[in-house]
Amino acid sequence: MTGAAAAEGLGKRFRNVDTWVFDLDNTLYPAQCNLFAQIDRRMGSFIAESLELSLDEAHELRHRYYVEHGTTLAGLIQCHGISPHAFLDYVHDIDLGVVEPAPELGAAIDALPGRKFVFTNGSRKHAESVAAKLGVLDHFEDIFDIHALEYVNPKPTREAFDRFVGAHGIAARRAAMFDDLPHNLETAHTLGMTTIWIDCRAMGRPEHVSDEDWTVLPDHIHHRTEALAPFIAAIGAALVDDAEGQTPAELQSRPYLT
Numbered sequence: 001m002t003g004a005a006a007a008e009g010l011g012k013r014f015r016n017v018d019t020w021v022f023d024l025d026n027t028l029y030p031a032q033c034n035l036f037a038q039i040d041r042r043m044g045s046f047i048a049e050s051l052e053l054s055l056d057e058a059h060e061l062r063h064r065y066y067v068e069h070g071t072t073l074a075g076l077i078q079c080h081g082i083s084p085h086a087f088l089d090y091v092h093d094i095d096l097g098v099v100e101p102a103p104e105l106g107a108a109i110d111a112l113p114g115r116k117f118v119f120t121n122g123s124r125k126h127a128e129s130v131a132a133k134l135g136v137l138d139h140f141e142d143i144f145d146i147h148a149l150e151y152v153n154p155k156p157t158r159e160a161f162d163r164f165v166g167a168h169g170i171a172a173r174r175a176a177m178f179d180d181l182p183h184n185l186e187t188a189h190t191l192g193m194t195t196i197w198i199d200c201r202a203m204g205r206p207e208h209v210s211d212e213d214w215t216v217l218p219d220h221i222h223h224r225t226e227a228l229a230p231f232i233a234a235i236g237a238a239l240v241d242d243a244e245g246q247t248p249a250e251l252q253s254r255p256y257l258t
């Protein structure tokens with residue numbers, strides 16, 4: 001496909017989108033900065049200290065709860081009555097120095113027509129700190145976080161998505177969602193959202209290992225990119241071109257473009 005044809009394809013695929021939804025960890029900031037590895041380590045040491053386990057045992061439990069409960073925190077609450085505030089404050093006490101300001105990302109998000117949200121299984125405080133460091137915080141209407149999901153209803157549960165779209169009056173069929181974890185996009189796809197997978201397989205991190213053998217993408221992944229900012233910039237540019245090719249009557253049905 002030529003560059004022009006690809007751009008036209010993007011314009012058509014995204015022309016009806018009026019809401020842009022971004023995961024935070026390994027999506028808004030690049031997996032290369034290894035911030036999530038710090039969070040992983042803090043989760044392990046929190047569990048080791050709280051439950052008096054060795055670090056190896058704690059990491060094994062962390063992984064088991066992530067698989068069985070959707071997040072480590074959900075497992076800790078349901079099985080041990082751990083305080084979510086104590087856990088989240090501890091695991092997000094990390095060095096944000098590895099997150100670089102991302103003016104290209106800010107400009108690309110700004111150029112997208114419509115509402116923008118962060119939808120994360122982390123805390124609002126963590127998301128605000130990271131988004132501020134990236135320089136993109138002001139572009140978001142809201143951050144829908146794990147407190148809003150009451151800890152035990154994280155992505156990818158249908159309950160999480162229903163709460164999110166319900167709270168903000170979002171029409172799922174006019175929303176696009178960006179996430180590095182394919183199972184989160186599966187629920188988004190089921191609801192009718194357009195999905196964009198941030199492909200982190202090159203990083204070889206444990207949470208992305210299960211996707212490594214894909215040669216053909218599953219149906220619930222509509223688009224794939226390894227670099228968020230240029231991909232969004234391409235969408236924004238394609239939408240401008242797409243709008244120029246439409247009649248005034250057609251554009252009237254797209255008020256979110258202005």
Ligand SMILES: [Mg+2]
Nearest residue numbers: 023025026180
């Ligand atoms: Mg993520």
